[in-house]
Amino acid sequence: xxxxxxxxxxxxxxxxxxxxxxxxxxxxxxxxxxxxxxxxxxxxxxxxxxxxxxxxxxxxxxxxxxxxxxxxxxxxxxxxxxxxxxxxxxxxxxxxxxxxxxxxxxxxxxxxxxxxxxxxxxxxxxxxxxxxxxxxxxxxxxxxxxxxxxxxxxxxxxxxxxxxxxxxxxxxxxxxxxxxxxxxxxxxxxxxxxxxxxxxxxxxxxxxxxxxxxxxxxxxxxxxxxxxxxxxxxxxxxxxxxxxxxxxxxxxxxxxxxxxxxxxxxxxxxxxxxxxxxxxxxxxxxxxxxxxxxxxxxxxxxxxx
Numbered sequence: 001x002x003x004x005x006x007x008x009x010x011x012x013x014x015x016x017x018x019x020x021x022x023x024x025x026x027x028x029x030x031x032x033x034x035x036x037x038x039x040x041x042x043x044x045x046x047x048x049x050x051x052x053x054x055x056x057x058x059x060x061x062x063x064x065x066x067x068x069x070x071x072x073x074x075x076x077x078x079x080x081x082x083x084x085x086x087x088x089x090x091x092x093x094x095x096x097x098x099x100x101x102x103x104x105x106x107x108x109x110x111x112x113x114x115x116x117x118x119x120x121x122x123x124x125x126x127x128x129x130x131x132x133x134x135x136x137x138x139x140x141x142x143x144x145x146x147x148x149x150x151x152x153x154x155x156x157x158x159x160x161x162x163x164x165x166x167x168x169x170x171x172x173x174x175x176x177x178x179x180x181x182x183x184x185x186x187x188x189x190x191x192x193x194x195x196x197x198x199x200x201x202x203x204x205x206x207x208x209x210x211x212x213x214x215x216x217x218x219x220x221x222x223x224x225x226x227x228x229x230x231x232x233x234x235x236x237x238x239x240x241x242x243x244x245x246x247x248x249x250x251x252x253x254x255x256x257x258x259x260x261x262x263x264x265x266x267x268x269x270x271x272x273x274x275x276x277x278x279x280x281x282x283x284x285x286x287x288x289x290x291x292x293x294x295x296x297x298x299x300x301x302x303x304x305x
Contacts, residue, residue, distance in 0.1 A: 055228025082183025104162030
């Protein structure tokens with residue numbers, strides 16, 4: 001474990017094990033997205049994003065106010081450029097994720113979301129000059145093969161837009177992850193709040209400019225607001241807290257509970273299944289992730305603090 005993370009553990013009192021549990025919980029919260037979007041009756045991606053972001057930003061403002069001694073504005077301003085970049089990345093992740101689930105299978109979208117750790121590693125190598133292990137490079141190549149299987153099949157199945165949106169969403173989350181590391185701020189929850197505010201503004205402009213309107217059914221509003229508070233708000237809150245004491249290379253891997261549980265919920269409650277190519281490509285991708293994680297554990301045993 002790096003000296004920076006060790007110092008953070010000592011300063012916050014949050015152990016590595018507790019951090020891991022929080023990141024795993026984040027994946028569980030995020031996994032409800034597919035089921036929630038599938039239960040939407042008529043709202044489109046921008047209407048969903050608008051109301052979900054209002055719920056998210058309101059929830060996070062209360063959390064930030066409470067944790068900052070009721071000085072939320074000053075705390076949000078301290079996030080600075082890193083917070084704004086992270087927030088912008090989340091807008092991409094939010095919009096791309098919603099559209100992907102609306103236009104392709106939940107399993108296909110979730111597996112493609114799983115490319116986020118490799119995108120984050122690649123961005124970290126370019127932007128932060130972080131070293132990337134040989135095993136991770138190999139895993140990236142294997143993961144790319146799995147992604148290609150799903151994307152190429154998506155072309156013939158008419159799901160190309162959904163597949164590309166899922167990859168774009170993964171890129172947005174990778175940008176957020178890199179911003180967390182680059183900023184090295186005491187509290188990155190303001191970046192999530194900024195993401196909510198940016199998403200409100202962006203979706204409102206689209207809804208107004210394209211005449212979608214802001215009226216949606218009672219069923220849709222309840223589901224969307226619940227997704228904002230529980231699926232996104234709580235998920236990103238516990239992920240952000242846990243990320244302070246867990247090495248970046250492990251963060252996205254631990255949160256992959258989202259990928260495993262997301263398709264399970266829609267199968268259990270709605271009977272939605274995945275086709276052969278989705279399962280084949282997704283299996284290759286998950287094997288790449290697991291292989292990279294296991295190789296990392298063999299190189300550097302996880303300390304229990």
